[in-house]
Amino acid sequence: MFNVGYSMFSLFFLAMFVSSTPTRAETIILADAIVHTVSGETLSPGMVAMEGDKIIEVGTSVRVTGAVVSLKGLHLYPGLIALNTALGLSEISGVRSTRDISEVGEFTPEVESWIAVNPDSELLPVARANGVTHIEPAPQGGIVAGQSGVVALSGWTSEQMAIQKPAALHVYWPSMELDTRPKEKFKDKTKWKSLEDQAKERQAKVRSLEEFFDESLAYNKAASVSNTKRAQEKVPAWEAMRPYVRGEKPVFVHADDLRQIKAALAWAEKNPFKIVLVGARDAVLAADKIAAQKVPVIYEHVFTQPARDSARYDVQFHAPEILRTNGVILAIGMGATTFDAGLVKNLPYTVAQAMAFGLPEADALRSITLVPAQLLGVTNRLGSIEPGKEATLFASDGNIFDIRSNVKRVWIAGKEINLETRHTRLYEKYKNRPQAK
Numbered sequence: 255m256f257n258v259g260y261s262m263f264s265l266f267f268l269a270m271f272v273s274s275t276p277t278r279a280e281t282i283i284l285a286d287a288i289v290h291t292v293s294g295e296t297l298s299p300g301m302v303a304m305e306g307d308k309i310i311e312v313g314t315s316v317r318v319t320g321a322v323v324s325l326k327g328l329h330l331y332p333g334l335i336a337l338n339t340a341l342g343l344s345e346i347s348g349v350r351s352t353r354d355i356s357e358v359g360e361f362t363p364e365v366e367s368w369i370a371v372n373p374d375s376e377l378l379p380v381a382r383a384n385g386v387t388h389i390e391p392a393p394q395g396g397i398v399a400g401q402s403g404v405v406a407l408s409g410w411t412s413e414q415m416a417i418q419k420p421a422a423l424h425v426y427w428p429s430m431e432l433d434t435r436p437k438e439k440f441k442d443k444t445k446w447k448s449l450e451d452q453a454k455e456r457q458a459k460v461r462s463l464e465e466f467f468d469e470s471l472a473y474n475k476a477a478s479v480s481n482t483k484r485a486q487e488k489v490p491a492w493e494a495m496r497p498y499v500r501g502e503k504p505v506f507v508h509a510d511d512l513r514q515i516k517a518a519l520a521w522a523e524k525n526p527f528k529i530v531l532v533g534a535r536d537a538v539l540a541a542d543k544i545a546a547q548k549v550p551v552i553y554e555h556v557f558t559q560p561a562r563d564s565a566r567y568d569v570q571f572h573a574p575e576i577l578r579t580n581g582v583i584l585a586i587g588m589g590a591t592t593f594d595a596g597l598v599k600n601l602p603y604t605v606a607q608a609m610a611f612g613l614p615e616a617d618a619l620r621s622i623t624l625v626p627a628q629l630l631g632v633t634n635r636l637g638s639i640e641p642g643k644e645a646t647l648f649a650s651d652g653n654i655f656d657i658r659s660n661v662k663r664v665w666i667a668g669k670e671i672n673l674e675t676r677h678t679r680l681y682e683k684y685k686n687r688p689q690a691k
Contacts, residue, residue, distance in 0.1 A: 279305050279306030279307075279668075280305070280320065280321060281303060281304070281305045281310070281318055281319065281320025281321070282303070282304045282305075282320055282321050282323060282668075283301055283302070283303045283304075283316060283318070283319075283320050283321065283322045283323065284301065284302045284303075284304070284323050284325050284330060284647070284649075285299075285301050285322050285323065285324055285325065285326075286299045286301075286324050286325055286326040286327075287299060287300060287301075287302070287325035287326070287328050287329065287330040287649060288300065288328070288329045288330065289301070289302060289312065289330045289639060290329060290330065290331045290332075290619060290639070291312060291332075291638055291639040291640065292331075292332055292619055292620060292623050292624050292637065292638040292639065293624060293637075293638035293639075293640055294638075294640075297312070297313065297314055299314070299326075300312070300313065300314055300330070301313060301314065301315060301316045302316075302330065302639060302645075302647070303316045303318045303320065304645040304665070304668050305318075305320075305668075306645075306668050307644055307645055307667040307668035307669075308642065308643070308644065308645055308668065309639060309640065309641055309642065309643050309644070309645050310641055310642075311641055312639055312640060312641055325649050325663075327651070328649040328650060328651055328662060328663075329649065329650050329651075329652065329653060329654065329659075330639070330647055330648075330649050331385060331619070331623070331639075331647065331648055331649075331650070331654055332623050332624075332636065332637060332638050332639050332643075332646065332647060333385065333386070333387025333388060333623075333636065333646040333647060333648060333664075333666065334385045334386045334387065334388075334601060334602065334622045334623060334648075334654075335386075335387075335388045335389070335390070335404075335622060335623060335626035335627060335630070335636065335637070336381065336386050336388070336389045336390065336587065336588070336598045336601055336622075337390045337532075337552050337585055337587040337626050337629070337630075338390060338392045338402075338506065338532050338552055338554065338587045338589070338590050339389050339390065339391060339392065339587070339588065339589075339590055339594065339595065339598055340355050340391065340392070340394075340590045340591060340592050340594060340595040341375075341377055341378065341381060341389050341391065341595045341596075341598045342370075342371035342372055342375055342377075342378060342389060342391045342405060342595075343355045343367065343370055343371060343372075343391050343595070344592040344595045345372065345375055345376070345377065345595075347591075347592035347593050347595070347596075353592055354370040354372075355370075355392075355393070355394050355395075355590070355592065356393065356394040356395035356399070357393065357395045357396070357399065357400060358395065359395065359396050360396035360397045360398070360462070361396060361397060361398045361466050361491070362393075362395065362396055362398065362399060362400050362491070363398050363400060363401065363423060363491050363494040363495050363498075364400070364401075364490040364491050364493075364494040365393050365395075365399065365400025365401065366393075366400065366401055366403065366419065366420065367391045367392060367393040367400060367401065367402045367403065368391060368402070368403035368404075368405050368412055368413075368415075368416040368419055369412055369413070370391070370412070371391055371405055371412040371415065371416075372412075373409060373410060373411055373412055373414075373415060376675075376676045377595055377596050377598070378407050379407075379673075379674065379675040379676070380596070380599050380675045380676065380677060381407065381598040381599045381601075382407040382408075382664060382671060382673075383599070383661055383664070383673045383675050383677075383678075384599040384600075384601075384602065384661055385602065385648045385650065385654055385661050385664070386407065386598055386599065386601060387406065387407055387408075387646050387648070387664065387666050388404055388405065388406055388407065388417070388636060388646070389404075389405050389407065389598070390402050390403070390404055390405070390421060390422070390626070390630060391403075391405060392424055392506070392590045393424055394424075394426070394590065396426070397425065397426055397428065397459065397462070397463050397466075398423070398424070398425055398426075398463070398466060399424045399425075399426060400423075400424060401419075401420035401421070401422065401423050401424070401494065402420065402421055402422050402424060402506070403416045403417075403418055403419035403420050403421050404416065404417050404418035404419075404421050404630050404632055404636075405417070406646075406666055406667070407666065408666040408667070408669070408671055417632065417635065418630060418631060418632050420494075420497075420503065421503070421504075421630040421631060421632075422503060422504045422505070422506045422530070422629075422630065423494075423495070423498045423503065423504075423505045423506065424506050424508065424532075425463070425505055425506065425507045425508065426508045427463075427507055427508060427509040427514045427517065427518050428456055428459035428460050428463065428514075429456065429511070429514070430456060430511055430513035430514050430517065431511060432449055432452045432453065432456075433447070433452065434449065460517065464521065467495075467499060467525065467527070469492075470492060470495035470496075470498075470499045471499045473489070473492040473495070473496075474492075474495070474496045474499050474500060477492075477493075477496065498527065498528075499526070499527065500526070501526045501527060501528045502528075503528070503631065504528045504529065504530045504629060504631075505527050505528065505529045505530070506529075506530050506532045506552070507522075507529050507530065507531055507532060508532045508533050509531055509532070509533060509534065510533045510534065510535035510536060510555070511535070511536055512536040512539050512540060515531060515534065515536060515537060515539075515540050515544075516540060516543075518531065519540070519543055519544065519547055519549065522547065522549065523547060529549055530549065530550045530551070530552060530629055531544065531549055531550070531551045531552070532552045532554070532587075533552070533553075533554050533555065533589075534551045534552065534553050534554070534555070535554075535555045535558060535561060535570070536561070537551050537553065537573065537577060537582070538569070538572075538573045538576045538577060541576060541577055541580035541582055542580060544577075544580075544582050545580045545581040545582045548583070549582075549583075550582070550583035550584070550585065550625070550629055551577055551582050551583065551584055551585070552585045552586070552587045552626075552629070553573060553574055553577065553584060553585070553586050553587070554586075554587045554588060554589045555570045555573065556570055556571060556573070556574065556586065556604050556605075556607050556608050557570070557604065557607065558570050568611060571607055571608060571610070571611040572611045572612060573608075574586060574608040574611075574613045574618075574621070575608065575611060575612035575613045578613060578614075578617055583625060583628075584617065584621050584625065585621050585622070585625040585626050585629060586601075586604060586605050586608065586618075586621040586622060587601075588600070588601055588604055601622055602622070602654045602655050603655070603657055605618045605619075605621060605622055605655060606618070606655040606656075606657070609655060615655070618655065623636075623637045623638065624637035624638050625637075644667050644668075645665055645667060645668040646665060646666050646667060647664075647665050648661050648663065648664040648665070649661070649662050649663045649664075650662060661673065
């Protein structure tokens with residue numbers, strides 16, 4: 255009996271030892287592809303070795319051995335990053351119950367957008383099937399609308415999908431426009447305001463924004479002092495503001511009108527905040543100042559109609575290249591309206607339009623890969639194909655900026671993702687539909 259017991263005891267601990275010993279991840283080598291590294295030269299052909307969720311070697315050849323996956327004739331890119339989007343927060347723009355993009359209140363910095371992302375959204379696989387592997391869902395609502403994170407388009411829960419939380423604070427700069435219509439032109443006369451009242455209201459909103467950040471700075475200063483009592487009196491809204499007023503994380507300032515942009519730049523110049531202009535329709539009119547202050551721009555108006563009668567028809571098409579040539583750090587997005595959520599898959603084609611009007615391909619690719627990763631603080635993981643970074647890649651049968659190209663394979667953190675979407679399911683369902691006789 256003793257010998258049998260001892261044998262079972264030994265087997266139990268042997269099993270425990272084997273189960274606790276980490277197994278080495280399989281090495282996979284993606285071979286014969288045209289590798290767009292983004293951070294370096296394009297390798298044609300090139301090889302990328304992955305182990306687990308990491309890239310371990312990149313080159314025209316690799317030293318490691320492993321399972322070889324031939325991507326002959328395919329282009330290999332790092333996963334695309336969609337900035338400032340409603341994807342994941344909105345499913346059907348016309349159905350209120352499927353929209354979770356905004357909160358009540360003017361100042362809600364403690365709001366965390368990534369929590370509201372729907373992992374089961376039918377729109378996520380559609381974007382992913384065209385190379386978009388990560389998104390930055392943006393909160394909306396008030397002046398300080400909340401914080402966004404970086405969300406991978408793979409995972410079971412919103413918390414599991416969020417790889418960087420938080421990433422940025424979102425500030426919607428108060429409108430600087432005045433409605434000059436006479437009272438008789440208003441359908442609802444009670445909504446008419448004099449130009450003087452409108453100006454006062456605008457000034458009050460800007461002042462409230464400045465005061466909110468001043469109070470945040472004061473709270474941060476007080477909280478930095480070692481004080482046990484204060485540690486017990488933490489205010490969630492002020493705590494959320496601390497990394498932003500210290501300049502540790504970026505403040506994404508949404509501003510389109512030239513007056514908004516100039517006001518935001520002046521505000522940032524006298525404060526320690528690290529701002530990024532989002533939207534930036536009129537940024538070309540202040541490109542020199544934006545570049546001088548080293549303020550990055552997430553340009554979202556490639557397909558927006560000209561805002562002024564005097565502007566050329568192609569002013570927005572040329573804007574990314576004008577910003578780039580002036581030395582502005584440039585990323586390109588598509589906007590965060592509920593309608594835009596379903597169109598994130600078209601991100602490469604939005605950038606392609608800017609390319610047709612002068613933006614070099616290398617800068618175009620950086621604007622939706624490496625630059626977004628830099629702005630969101632995830633360059634250690636995403637944005638380029640380099641050893642040590644996350645194995646998040648996709649292979650397409652042509653240049654990704656060519657609308658005729660198709661994404662054939664996608665890997666997120668080393669795991670190959672199924673490219674099935676609602677579109678493909680419906681295609682398979684109806685392609686063999688019985689024909690009427």
